[in-house]
Amino acid sequence: MKYTVLRIDEDIDYGCEERDENQPVMAVVTLRDEEGMEITLRQEDQMLYQREIKEGDEVILDEEKKLQKVPDENWTETCTSRTVDIPKFTAMMEVVKEGKDIDWICPFCGGKVGLISSENGKTTIGCGSCDMRIQLETN
Known part of the structure; x- marks a missing residue:
């Protein structure tokens, strides 16, 4: 299913404790699916930068449940x-x-x-x- 990225926010909720230094920085991503339903997911912030995912992009969840951009017409x-x-x-x-x-x-x-x-x-x-x-x- 395709989604549109509505918002990307830094995940700052670690409860009473600080983020473990071995734990990656996470982002909270708000998505809207093709039927208009909104969901939020936690994704690794660095992965979003590497995949150049930003607000307004169309994305899908890959086999590992990580966001990736929808391929263009040249998907081959x-x-x-x-x-x-x-x-x-x-x-x-x-x-x-x-x-x-x-x-x-x-x-x-x-x-x-x-x-x-x-x-x-x-x-x-x-x-x-x-x-x-x-x-x-x-x-």
């Missing part, structure tokens, strides 16, 4: 620059080819990835929210 470039766990990816694709559900979030838009079609010896796997598609030959 983003895809080729990622490190992929090939055995894990292959195992997930085999499960989908068998028609079973998987718990895989699209790395591009945050949608749910699953089986799109399976016909004429070809299985198409893709995201239900964007145009990401993978076509596999059925054995």
Whole structure:
């Protein structure tokens, strides 16, 4: 699911104690989803700077529940620059080819990835929210 960043505030609530020196500085991020609902999340402040996330940006939650910007139209470039766990990816694709559900979030838009079609010896796997598609030959 896509969100719009409404606010980014420094998280200064550490209760009665100071922040542990080994604990990262956190930010409280207020988001609005596509249906207009607002949520707040705690995210590492440095990660927000590294990913250049600021108020007004469209973001998604990645596989680790961290914010990332919504990729632009050239999402394939983003895809080729990622490190992929090939055995894990292959195992997930085999499960989908068998028609079973998987718990895989699209790395591009945050949608749910699953089986799109399976016909004429070809299985198409893709995201239900964007145009990401993978076509596999059925054995």
